[in-house]
Amino acid sequence: MKRIILLFTIILAVFSVMATQPLSLADAIGTALENNYEIQIVRQNEKIAEIRNNWGTVGRYPYVGLTADNRNSANLNDTENFVHNNFSAGANINWTLFDGYSVRINKAKFEQLEELSHQNTAIMVEGTIQSVVLAYYSVLLEKEKLDVYQTVMTLSEDRFKHAQARKDFGTSVTYDVLQAQNAFLSDKASWLAQQVNYKNALRDLNFLMAVETGTEYDLTGVFEAIPKEYLLSDLASKMADNNKSLKNQYVNQTLLENAVSLAKSDFSPNVSFAGGATLNNNRSDYKIRGESWNNSTNFFGNFTLSYSLFSGGNRKRAMQIARIDEEVGQVEIKQMTHELNNRLANIYEFYQVRKELLIVAGENIAAAELNLQISQEKFDSGAINSFNFRDVQNLYLNAAIQKLEAVYNFIDTHTSLLRLSGTIIQEYE
Numbered sequence: 001m002k003r004i005i006l007l008f009t010i011i012l013a014v015f016s017v018m019a020t021q022p023l024s025l026a027d028a029i030g031t032a033l034e035n036n037y038e039i040q041i042v043r044q045n046e047k048i049a050e051i052r053n054n055w056g057t058v059g060r061y062p063y064v065g066l067t068a069d070n071r072n073s074a075n076l077n078d079t080e081n082f083v084h085n086n087f088s089a090g091a092n093i094n095w096t097l098f099d100g101y102s103v104r105i106n107k108a109k110f111e112q113l114e115e116l117s118h119q120n121t122a123i124m125v126e127g128t129i130q131s132v133v134l135a136y137y138s139v140l141l142e143k144e145k146l147d148v149y150q151t152v153m154t155l156s157e158d159r160f161k162h163a164q165a166r167k168d169f170g171t172s173v174t175y176d177v178l179q180a181q182n183a184f185l186s187d188k189a190s191w192l193a194q195q196v197n198y199k200n201a202l203r204d205l206n207f208l209m210a211v212e213t214g215t216e217y218d219l220t221g222v223f224e225a226i227p228k229e230y231l232l233s234d235l236a237s238k239m240a241d242n243n244k245s246l247k248n249q250y251v252n253q254t255l256l257e258n259a260v261s262l263a264k265s266d267f268s269p270n271v272s273f274a275g276g277a278t279l280n281n282n283r284s285d286y287k288i289r290g291e292s293w294n295n296s297t298n299f300f301g302n303f304t305l306s307y308s309l310f311s312g313g314n315r316k317r318a319m320q321i322a323r324i325d326e327e328v329g330q331v332e333i334k335q336m337t338h339e340l341n342n343r344l345a346n347i348y349e350f351y352q353v354r355k356e357l358l359i360v361a362g363e364n365i366a367a368a369e370l371n372l373q374i375s376q377e378k379f380d381s382g383a384i385n386s387f388n389f390r391d392v393q394n395l396y397l398n399a400a401i402q403k404l405e406a407v408y409n410f411i412d413t414h415t416s417l418l419r420l421s422g423t424i425i426q427e428y429e
Contacts, residue, residue: 001065023217025136028209029428032126032132035210042124049110049117058106062095062273085283092276100268101261109258116251123244126424129210130415133428140223141408142198148400149191153378154391156184159386176386183390225410227355232348237419239344240337242422249329249336256322257331263322266308266315275301278427340420347416354410361399361406368399 033039055061071086096103163180203213240246283295308315375392378384418424 005298008427020216021217022220024219025133025221027426028136028205029132031209032128032212033145034126036208037210039068039121039124039128042121044119046114046121049114052113053110053246055103055107057110058103058224059096059099060107062093062169064091064093066091072180078377080236083284087281088277090276092274095273096269096270097273098269100265102265103262105258105265109255110264112251112254112258116255117250119166119244119248119251122425123248126244126419126422127256129424129428131417132208134206134412135201135208136219136221136366137223137408137411139198139201139205139219140221141404142194144223144404145401146191146194146198148397149194150185152397153184153187153371155393156180156187159379160184163386164381179386179390183386183393211310223407225358225402225407225414227410228414230348230351230417232345234342235344235348235417238421238423239340243420244342244422246336248334249333253326253329253333260322260326262318263315263319266318269305269307270305273301273303273306275299344417344420347413349418351410351413351417354406354413357406358410361403365399365403368396372396 016057020261027383067090069086069088073084074081160177160180160183163177165333205217206213206215277299280294280298282293284294372392374394375384375389379386379389415424418427
């Protein structure tokens with residue numbers, strides 16, 4: 001019977017391992033960039049912008065149309081019967097030859113809109129990479145916390161068993177057993193709650209990758225912080241060249257400049273051409289006079305020159321508004337540049353501080369682990385009581401959690417620094 005149970009346990013363990021898939025950070029990012037819902041949407045919008053960026057959209061080419069018409073009538077009376085058939089066909093062309101260079105200006109506008117769409121996609125890609133990195137390390141963080149809570153719970157369970165054994169031998173009282181039991185149950189409750197946090201973090205990562213919730217992953221990444229040295233001046237230079245939000249603002253400014261040019265074009269004359277040909281075929285069949293035909297072909301071609309002398313001042317006001325919008329855009333660029341520089345300086349300082357906090361947290365957990373080891377030996381030998389040992393346990397738990405959160409906070413700040421400087425794609429490419 002024991003052999004059957006052991007074999008069944010081994011089979012369950014094998015299937016459990018097979019059900020989970022190894023997942024590295026690079027694989028998680030790659031899957032998210034391919035499947036993420038928001039990226040799929042923004043890429044479709046990018047395709048729309050590419051389709052619209054066409055000379056035909058802005059009216060460079062003529063419009064050609066064809067028409068055909070067939071009409072039939074009959075008159076049947078006592079005086080004279082006849083049947084009348086009429087067929088007509090035509091082709092026409094309408095072409096704006098000159099419209100104050102608005103065609104060229106609008107084409108440049110659509111090119112900038114396409115570039116803006118590309119930049120929006122890049123911003124979404126950067127945001128997705130940052131979110132996946134943080135979600136990935138969040139899973140590792142919750143897993144490391146789960147291990148810490150399990151370690152503390154195991155110590156409490158050993159303490160509880162030790163108290164029970166001492167009570168059985170008559171060297172301990174019920175009060176000590178109850179204290180140990182309460183500590184064990186409290187640590188077990190924390191461990192169970194942490195399991196929920198760990199599973200929720202996995203679900204969040206699955207959602208970013210657009211993967212079904214039931215898919216289980218075994219994250220192969222290492223939960224560690226690797227400090228790097230940066231110069232604020234270098235980061236500011238990279239931000240000025242690579243920050244996607246700033247690039248978008250420059251594209252928007254170009255669109256505002258195009259709007260000024262388009263407003264100017266309204267003061268120019270309009271030259272257009274309209275031409276075509278029509279064919280008429282008429283047949284009449286009289287009962288008395290017999291059949292007769294009447295065919296005709298007409299051609300036409302006309303040029304039209306038009307110019308608006310006065311429009312109630314609308315064109316002038318439109319020009320003034322376009323120029324003001326252009327000036328506002330310049331101010332917004334200065335504002336965004338200033339704001340980004342402030343954010344970069346703030347995050348850079350956080351980065352430097354959190355590097356130091358990593359060192360402090362490392363020293364703290366090392367001291368807490370040594371203290372726990374010594375206290376365990378003293379507790380087993382009876383040199384300290386259960387209350388003292390519990391205090392040491394809590395100190396270890398707090399130090400371990402602080403160390404893990406220091407690592408995650410550093411990773412969070414590092415990714416923010418990379419994104420702000422516009423180098424996060426190169427870092428995790």
